Ligand SMILES: Cc1ncc(COP(=O)(O)OP(=O)(O)O)c(N)n1
């Protein structure tokens with residue numbers, strides 16, 4: 001996984017969008033502006049719509065050289081040949097997902113505010129560990145909160161560290177400074193008045209020479 005895809009950057013996550021042509025237009029703008037990874041997440045869609053939307057997103061992601069990661073459902077990811085799956089605490093077992101998806105797939109694990117979960121996920125074949133929420137999330141206002149210190153603690157795992165939860169262009173840089181490799185964002189990108197400009201603002205947080213001291 002680590003050699004095929006970028007290890008740093010913006011990890012855009014789709015909003016709950018029922019209209020598939022509109023979803024594709026929204027995602028196209030975000031990938032065209034330089035987002036590095038895409039997660040398909042639609043908590044409001046039934047299984048048929050999820051399947052159709054993953055299939056619709058696959059050629060778009062391929063055209064942009066961006067991996068498509070399916071939220072929650074590793075079986076769907078495996079069946080459709082997606083680039084990976086993201087699992088939270090209620091989404092099944094990482095070892096089974098790893099076997100089904102294969103060694104080259106991206107397998108993400110939610111670790112919330114818990115370094116022990118991250119150590120266990122790494123031992124069970126996760127490709128990255130995700131911590132959050134770092135700020136109040138408009139998408140998930142009741143998400144448990146994580147401290148940036150976790151990002152430094154997780155460095156020893158040797159896996160990309162993903163930060164999520166209420167991340168905006170103006171609060172993201174301290175997370176990158178604390179060790180976040182990928183910023184995972186829904187509303188800050190897709191609810192922005194200009195999503196492409198928002199993507200560029202997040203990407204600037206990774207630029208060494210634009211760093212504020
Ligand atoms: C990159 C990333 N990190 C965390 C999550 C949250 O996963 P989960 O806790 O399973 O919650 P839902 O997304 O399923 O509501 C994620 N999806 N992506």
Ligand SMILES: Cc1nc(C(=O)O)sc1CCOP(=O)(O)O
Pocket residue numbers: 110112131132133134136137138139140143144164165166167184185186187188
């Ligand atoms: C899906 C999700 N998981 C979280 C966690 O903390 O694990 S926070 C979150 C929502 C992220 O959306 P936004 O960028 O709009 O805050």
Ligand SMILES: [Mg+2]
Pocket residue numbers: 071072086087088089091
């Ligand atoms: Mg989940």
